[in-house]
Amino acid sequence: MLKTVPGKTDTQSVSKQVQARQKWMTAGLMVLPFLVIYLLFLIYPTLRVIQLSFTNADLNGSGHFTGLTNYIKLLHEPTFWNALLNTLYFILLTVIPNTLVGLGLALLILRLRRLKNFVLAAFFLPYVLPVSVVTSVWNWVLDSNFGLFNFLTGSTVTWFQDPVWAMPAVAFVTIWWTVGFNILLFIAGLQSISPDIYEAAALDGASGARLFWSITWPNLWPVTSLILLLQLIAQFKIFDQIYLLTTGGPFDKTLVLLLYSYREGFQQQHGGYASTIGVVLMLIILVVSAIQSRLLNRGNAA
Template sequence: MLLVAPFILIYIVFLIYPTLRVFQLSFTNSDLSGEGAYNGFQNYVKLFTEPTFWTALVNTLYFILLTAVPNTLLGLVLALLILRLKRLKNFVLAAFFLPYVLPVSVVTNIWGWVLDSNFGLLNLVTGSSITWFQDPVWALPAVAFVTIWWTVGFNILLFIAGLQSISPEIYEAASLDGASGGRLFWSITWPNLWPVTSLILLLQLIAQFKIFDQIYLLTQGGPFDKTLVMLLYSYREGFQQQHGGYASTIGVILMLVILAVSAIQFRLTRGSRA
């Protein structure tokens, strides 16, 4: 107990207490300082009747649809291709992983320039004039593309680790029985890789629910709230409007949604594995 006491203390101070504090604040009309009177479930009633909340929730779910599964599938495909390389395997892997270690400010600056509507490289090459981060249709997909480019290297690394953990003897035995190509993948690779795939899907799901940095730096939630997501909505209410209690309510609902969706995803993936 003496050895684990520092960890338990840090866990209580920096996770358990803030979580309980957010729950407590969600039942008050407090400002950003945390001072306010108890108002029961008024914040929750207001939240569920507020159109902006539903806009933020739908945008968040749409962003997850654009990123979680595509990012996982792309990571798997690239991992399979990298392992087939005879030379420069480590160089190619490092090239894909390099964006993941870049700060989000650097990533958004790079793509803010590449996708700039006036002098951006993409519009210059394609001859288009799309305002990628200001267009109501393309803004959220553009942020999703930037996010995939930024984070897919981590998925590749996990998939490569999973692929290399599969014993070559299994492939050799299957080859002796006449299996090859797609049969090897669906009968050996995919079943053995499913635990890693399930983990990556869960990590992607949680990470994309908490999307904030890219949205804040690239679009600020615009245009016309087309890229407004849950955390940015909470930030606006808490830090810009000084509605600390209402912002806490948004945080509580977001946490409950993440827990519910994660539980559903876990049950579905476990059922598929079985």
């Protein structure tokens, strides 16, 4: 019978422990920079904003604890409800239309035999442009006096100053700016569907719309649900386009929640109240995103 050598066994055990410890230390050192950045630039600011929301702090952050005063005031403030409704209106104008336009263009681009990459690049190019460039271009195109659109159509609408058309105009600019990203995701999803499935369905006599609803749409739903979720979160946080194109006007018709928070914090010096708006917006996004994610997951399961 073979006998184990106690000293050798102990040495091997210690060696394995040292190797495991070194692996953990290496992994920890690799994660540490990200963890520090995450805590410093996300967790700490979030906790700080939550803490300020319970105070009457000014822009410098100095103030006294006031409990739920800011939250009670916010719920009774008509401007808050107006900003919330405007935000929801903007979401209605952008999330689903942007998704449908992206899907339609992706289907058309994949049908092209020539210049497919060129057309895709042309649609994706606006997405990489800074928002300041995008808004400058559309300020010129839709200018009421010297704009290209009004010149070609003979229209006299002041698009970004009209109470009725200001929000739809900003929504249109947003879709033009961001639809390229959706197209790219949809094309990736469409190309992941095996051609064999279409060939088998064609042999069974399926074609056209039946192919789309029976094969394309079910296989594309995971990508579609991801796009809808990303769009929803992004449009809840709308600020840049509104600030640069309308600054919330006319008559607060395009005042959204983030712009309302900006006004209270940087213009009115109400840091605590502005933080309250930010916290409420964060809670709304979390709740709505959780509900939408659950509904979309049910769709995936079905």
